[in-house]
Amino acid sequence: MDARKVLIELGGRPHVYQVNIGRELLPAGGAWARSCLGADAGKIALISNRKVFGLYGEEVRESLAASGFEVCVWLMGDGEEYKNFESLTEILNFFGRRNLRRTDAVVALGGGVVGDLAGFAASVYLRGISYLQIPTTLLAMIDSSVGGKTGINTDFGKNLIGSFYQPNGVLVDVGTLQTLEKRELVAGFCEAVKQGAVGGRELFDETGEFLQNYPPGQLRKRLGDEDCLQSTENLLVSQISFKAAIVKQDEREETVRIDAKSRKILNFGHTTAHALEKITDYRYFKHGEAVGYGILVAGEISKKLEICSQDSIELLNGVVRSVGNLPDTKNIRLDDLLDLFIYDKKTIGKSLQWILLEDIGKPTILTGRDIPRSLIKESLLEVLHK
Numbered sequence: 001m002d003a004r005k006v007l008i009e010l011g012g013r014p015h016v017y018q019v020n021i022g023r024e025l026l027p028a029g030g031a032w033a034r035s036c037l038g039a040d041a042g043k044i045a046l047i048s049n050r051k052v053f054g055l056y057g058e059e060v061r062e063s064l065a066a067s068g069f070e071v072c073v074w075l076m077g078d079g080e081e082y083k084n085f086e087s088l089t090e091i092l093n094f095f096g097r098r099n100l101r102r103t104d105a106v107v108a109l110g111g112g113v114v115g116d117l118a119g120f121a122a123s124v125y126l127r128g129i130s131y132l133q134i135p136t137t138l139l140a141m142i143d144s145s146v147g148g149k150t151g152i153n154t155d156f157g158k159n160l161i162g163s164f165y166q167p168n169g170v171l172v173d174v175g176t177l178q179t180l181e182k183r184e185l186v187a188g189f190c191e192a193v194k195q196g197a198v199g200g201r202e203l204f205d206e207t208g209e210f211l212q213n214y215p216p217g218q219l220r221k222r223l224g225d226e227d228c229l230q231s232t233e234n235l236l237v238s239q240i241s242f243k244a245a246i247v248k249q250d251e252r253e254e255t256v257r258i259d260a261k262s263r264k265i266l267n268f269g270h271t272t273a274h275a276l277e278k279i280t281d282y283r284y285f286k287h288g289e290a291v292g293y294g295i296l297v298a299g300e301i302s303k304k305l306e307i308c309s310q311d312s313i314e315l316l317n318g319v320v321r322s323v324g325n326l327p328d329t330k331n332i333r334l335d336d337l338l339d340l341f342i343y344d345k346k347t348i349g350k351s352l353q354w355i356l357l358e359d360i361g362k363p364t365i366l367t368g369r370d371i372p373r374s375l376i377k378e379s380l381l382e383v384l385h386k
């Protein structure tokens, strides 16, 4: 079956690329890579981790080799804690040792951790070489592989070192979701609910209905059914199309923008999420799980500020809760969490910007100055400690 395609345009810039979405696309990954990279690309550094490479790596490597690429493989540690300077140094040294040239390319095969690190390394090596994304988690398929945000975590916060650097193509093989653990599906669906919450009622409802029909606990088994595969592909196309529309008109998340189409709206739930991840040393939450809590906190703040109705927030909370259980947060110290908000990238000038909701699909951006610390703390208490 032919892949479905979403075009990623960048506000009039000539760099345009496609996200191909479909089944059994990995065996033809080499031909796809050749079409994205052109005839001059000779070497490919295939970046993954042991787990993902063990599942899909050989298939991708063979396909790339069959299309005439010389493939070298670098496997990073598995986990958020490896998205750091040490891994970046190692990967750049690897590129250098393998003598990658400007016409060569990087292929990221894995989740958001692999994609963010590989993309960042591609963006700085020789001042930038081409890279392709083959996302294998739900989160990476609908969010991190599309739109060109790359980066690493540091001692002072998450994703604070990075670049806007667009890939030359993205290949989403829906079949790879069949091996993903339930907890990772839950994390991915939290990001899907986030995109629905800020994207519009249609995307929100499609995501909510999908979760009713195919709860994350059942999805892997049901991905063998034609109906489920079709609905999953449809949801992926809707989610990616929404992201494409935002990125098209605000590729670099311009700091001055506070309108409802600013790329900042994609950070809905992320102020609390990043602080939760940092306070637990990136080892306790999956990123998407932390986003799940972040959505609930942002909803609670919106409700307490009376900018969004209780009904809409209940609807939002219902869909977040339908995704699945999130890790316990009773032991998180709220004052310590609040102190971490100052490191957030959404701080513009002296004030943190909060992405909140006026309704489902109607995001609004407010500065921290307009929100009393006590109200934020009460909202954290309500969501994380009750």
Ligand code: NAD
Residues within 6 Å of the ligand: 049, 051, 052, 055, 078, 079, 080, 083, 110, 111, 112, 113, 114, 116, 136, 137, 138, 139, 140, 143, 144, 145, 146, 147, 148, 149, 150, 159, 176, 177, 178, 179, 180, 181, 184, 187, 188, 286, 287, 288
């Ligand atoms: P991840 O990359 O850590 O992957 C989750 C786990 O699933 C890992 O253990 C991985 O080895 C495993 N895995 C991956 N694919 C698999 C498969 N098909 N079958 C079985 N196991 C598989 O986590 P993630 O949720 O994909 O990504 C989270 C990261 O993405 C965070 O670092 C976050 O900051 C980043 N992110 C970036 C953006 C962006 O725009 N660049 C957006 C959202 C999130």
Ligand code: GLY
Residues within 6 Å of the ligand: 143, 144, 146, 147, 149, 263, 266, 267
């Ligand atoms: N994941 C948020 C963004 O791409 O802007």
